[in-house]
Amino acid sequence: MSIVVVGTVAFDSIEAPWGSTERAIGGSATYFSLAASHFTPVKLIAVVGDDFCAEHRAILEDRGVDLEGLVTERGGKTFFWKGRYGEDPNDRENVVTDLNCFEHFSPLLAAPHRSTRWLFLANMDPDIQADILGQVEGEPFVGCDTQTFWIERKLESLRRVIGRVDALFVNDREARELSGRRNLMLAAREILGMGPKVLVLKKGEHGAFLFTKDFRFFAPAYPLSEVLDPTGAGDSFAGGFMGYLASAPAVDEAHLRRAMIYGTITGSFACETFSVERLRGLTDEHISKRFGELVDLVKIELD
């Protein structure tokens, strides 16, 4: 079952006390696609400028990502982001955000995209997310990400989108802002009341919760000895989660729990190198090994 992702394909420059990278491939749709491609075919919808070359496309094509929906804007420049990390990889400063050709991104979905059964709306203007939702046919399983930026500026639009999606992905800070609750259990209850069937609440190095009206699940973070660059970890989490779920026989409790572990794993690999290096070199064996380790990490044998 293939999955359609709509988001950004970008160039990222990153500075950290332990290293840096210049104009490496990044963007929400990129990370999501590379992670999800280990589980299911992925079709990517995004816009780039003509500074996005064949070698960049090859990074996605090598993982079998369908780029029919990747529009190249003639004379345009690709979304560019520059960030800086402090000694603590949790401290990130946005140095430059040049939307470039993404500024007026408002995709018109082609027929194979409109009829998708699996859709992921990466972080973007909720009005664009709503527009895309209006174009899809049938009742696909829709995952959606957002950010503080939109919670603060377009809460009403965002709440309308949240009311229509199946799975919402937020981090702890976003959950608190969206709900107005500091306690995450109360925040989760509040957000589930806004409509999504599934809430994935990510706490970075502290793991992630999944909430539905019927059960809750906690996935510990994969314990890393070194975090080089957490950029894209959230999108990689969503890619592993949604990709696995699209490949599963059913969206039920057992598979949602496992999807959380796969999301944790693809998110963990994203942190281990700058840009997408680690995700590019990933094999199914690497993923299986971490799955086993995570299961073991929390295993409790009962009498």
Next chain:
Amino acid sequence: MSIVVVGTVAFDSIEAPWGSTERAIGGSATYFSLAASHFTPVKLIAVVGDDFCAEHRAILEDRGVDLEGLVTERGGKTFFWKGRYGEDPNDRENVVTDLNCFEHFSPLLAAPHRSTRWLFLANMDPDIQADILGQVEGEPFVGCDTQTFWIERKLESLRRVIGRVDALFVNDREARELSGRRNLMLAAREILGMGPKVLVLKKGEHGAFLFTKDFRFFAPAYPLSEVLDPTGAGDSFAGGFMGYLASAPAVDEAHLRRAMIYGTITGSFACETFSVERLRGLTDEHISKRFGELVDLVKIELD
């Protein structure tokens, strides 16, 4: 198998935006004893002043805690601590610390205490901890807690103690200070190298790790909808952990993993009321229920 705890019995005053308490019973040995008493008989060693009355002793006696080792210093006053919490229960300010009769605490262990098979050294001057270790006979299983205060002031003494104990309990901040490593996996490796067989690394609301040279385990925090007063949660964690282990048929991987869950549970109850109210009212059924919930929270069914 009974367990001996050496630590403080104190009066605590706590102020928080959502409530306060005045001179309620607290102290490391109190929290530890109440938690451990659900699993195994506890013998408490501490000192109080004669402001510590029969009604206070009854709180411990009601849970069967042996107070033979609780010395009352005539004319002395009981350890008093006053703390203040901010909106975030993780932000705690020490307002008053009156050591009072605890200032010169240096217990001489009686025969039944010296021959204990299970010993917990709560946070105190590592030189006193070493002195107690020197008094015990045989090779008891020894758990030990400490604090930033001693890491900064008496590191050499502390390292000598750590080299002689079986299980060390620290939180994430203490682990970083003790090891000089920011990354907790590297910190854990460093600390295990200092001698303890078992390292329990607590992250408060983010759960707790257990490390040995053979395996690592992660226990998620019990998800609470309200945290009223985290005072004593760490000592209650140690009490549940050590109490369960003392009652278990063996100190092996399976029982260490379960001890982490029991520690998590007794720690969680400590947070739900000011002082020890919730721990006093606790039943074995309350503990069993949370055990089941925590197992379920991380359960992954494999194909």
